[in-house]
Amino acid sequence: MKDKTEKAGEQPPTVDERYTQWKSLVPVLYDWLANHNLLWPSLSCRWGPQFEQATYKNRQRLYLSEQTDGSVPNTLVIANCEVVKPRVAAAQHISQFNEEARSPFVKKFKTIIHPGEVNRIRELPQDSKIVATHTDSPDVLIWDVESQPNRHATLGVNNSRPDLILTGHQDNAEFALAMCPSEPFVLSGGKDKSVVLWSIHDHVSTLAAADQGETKSPGSGAGNSNPSAEGPTVQARGIFQGHDDTVEDVQFCPSSAQEFCSVGDDSCLIIWDARAGSSPAVKVEKAHNADLHCVDWNPHDVNYILTGSADNTVRMFDRRNLTSGGVGSPVHIFEGHTAAVLCVQWSPDKSSVFGSSAEDGILNIWDHERIGNWEDGASREDPTSPPGLFFRHAGHRDKVVDFHWNVADPWTIVSVSDDGESTGGGGTLQIWRMIDLIYRPEDEVLDELDKFKSHLLTCS
Template sequence: MLLLHINGSTIEKAETQREMKKAKTVVMGVKDRYSEWKSMVGVLYDWLANHNLVWPSLSCRWGPLLEQATYKNRHRLYLSEQTDGSVPNTLVVANVEVVKPRVAAAEHISQFNEESRSPFVKKYKTIIHPGEVNRIRELRQNSKIVATHTDSPEVFIWDLETQPNRQALLGAPTSRPDLVLTGHDDNAEYALAMCPTEPFVLSGGKDKYVVLWSIQDHIASLAAESGSNVKHSKSSQKATESPSVGPRGIFHGHTNTVEDVQFCPSSALEFCSVGDDSCLIFWDARVGSVPAAKVNKAHDGDIHCVDWNPHDINFILTGSADNTVKMFDRRKLNSEGVGSPVYKFEGHEAAILCVQWCPDKSSVFGSSAEDGFLNIWDHEKVGQTSGPHRASAPSGLFFRHAGHRDKVVDFHWNAFDPWTIVSVSDDCECTSGGGTLQVWRMIDLIYRPEKEVLAELDTYRTQILGSTP
């Protein structure tokens, strides 16, 4: 103890050693958890492809279904590459083959190498992005058109079919966006959405604004160009030379950075937003630029993400730095815009980064977090205590994907391939600085109705239990 008071450098050294020991303990915990998960892959999953990424990806989104074959489907996939500056940041278009349900053998999906690239994921096109890609969103009416957020006030619109394929070499000029959306006064990094019913784009940023655009005219011109086989010039052009569109509306109500936005599934003029002010705000563009309803202190921390149920437009999910997911019912907000969540889901050990409703079942949703887990919940199961291990599990949680070794920064359900998910993690602390992309589908015995599953298992009783004397 006397030595610590005399020698300041010894104090610093001791602190460093404690931090290293703590980090080592965390890494060992992750390794043990991952090893246990990997040993169960053949039992828990109907399909899984593990793809090592050279660079971390901050966003991943499914594009269109390209081809259906006897045993597998081929899909487009969009993802980002966040580099260290030695090569440019890129927006990647890939083709992914997803094996159909009940086709892959358990032994096959279990035998993958974490440091290898999956043969089922193949890069199709590279676009050199002006800055790192923080968020990707596809246009529902034409999923070949996407919007991207970077560390700037602008939103970029890309036609990924007509964009030329580029080589990501140091010093290479950036690709030219098809359209630039202007209207923010400060950087807009993460909050981004595209409307499911109209070609509208929504964004939020550090300026505390929510900004709405219509890209109807631009979409029409792109369709005309594609029909006449007009190609983009491959010459060097800056992003600022792209055509630009100003906002249809700017909405004021947040008091801190807007972290996420989402359209109402049935309306292009109704939407919601969340931010670092811990507020959930509902907007209606038909009645002005002020909040239609506002839930103050919806969480006990910054709110990172929000999603609106496409099956029941009354339910909204929010995910926060307070490690919880909350579900709100917009019918239960009072005239002052105050409301309590229908339920608070507690099953993560770190900040929530992404929430999304399942397109195949209205009560199911997923949440990913900095703890490395991607949890699958069913709010209809909240309060159920029957079944093995149910009492000790967080209420509503029925599946936990533990295949990532660091924070799961993004995931996306596949609308064309039921119960199939793509997820990406930033594995810098566990690997040599890259990331991991996984395409996976849990075994259907987990989510199908219990009576139906038991009836099917009963037909295989002899095979499962072996012959009885």
């Protein structure tokens, strides 16, 4: 799946050449694509709840951030997104987009004035209108995005007040953030080398105190530059020590609210069990050959954990056999990126499929069940393609800082890149769905092609 220009002894294509080649293939490779040029860079993007279904498209909330230059405040943005249904968009419509324009499919619905830049957004699975954000502070901020008032981002305006503030870190916690699939638990990691666990339900006593006049009611829109002074706070249920450097990402086990994992700049992957105390249950030394940036736990098969690193690789670990000779023993190492991997995420639809995005501007889609299977199309066309790689999204011109599979429409992905200098804006947000001929089973596709041929013969 390498570009044809990438042969032995030849220079790889430039970013512009790669982008031009990708754009020419959009009508062939994609069932739908929306390109949205951002006013400001965004470090995080997440799908919210679907709130309207129609014949040809569904409407859904989309959460993203605006990281400004200080001329206006940083914001948490709630947008309404029109998601075109599969097999609806025409090929010529898919290809007709201007990379320097804003997409009509994405419309800003509400703005929250955020105290500091938004580094990470995570929605609560039990109630996706509740989101947590990380900023450059030790606190995790909780927002009810539906009840929060809409604000205008003008210089000097007061910050919006979080509905809840989770305290417990001793130093800034900027990126590592996760929500539990089964309980209203929040997990965070930070520069204090700690992993911290909270329950949102623990705020009930705080709210009771607020009703008695001890605390201001949340969501009133009042605020100042110190978020800790605004809104009710919740103390941690547990603080877990075991990393030797900054914790960069955390993730819950999909089947247990008491088990979770973390990765950090110490090159370690740690499995924790809150029932067994605050020390690591399993510590994988040298899980990678460099800092670890991201981790995800397979929601369909809890034995598999993905990690992404500054060593440009994604590694898949089996929790039943994590180490060998005292160091990490991955099931497979995926080598398809040429720069640090920033985000990994399993598909919500198929247990063997996952995505990875990196500083090379590429978002790769993998299927680990295809490894060693030389019958799949990618291997047959290009034996030099990394094993397991079956789709490469090259629509971004710089590092892809975040992406999110859409649970309501499982093969639709939102991705965001920090490529403002290339696009004349603050960055690029893309919503896209590869054509289903790429990921459907081969026998199913061939059967459909045979039916199509029969139909053409009948018509003729």
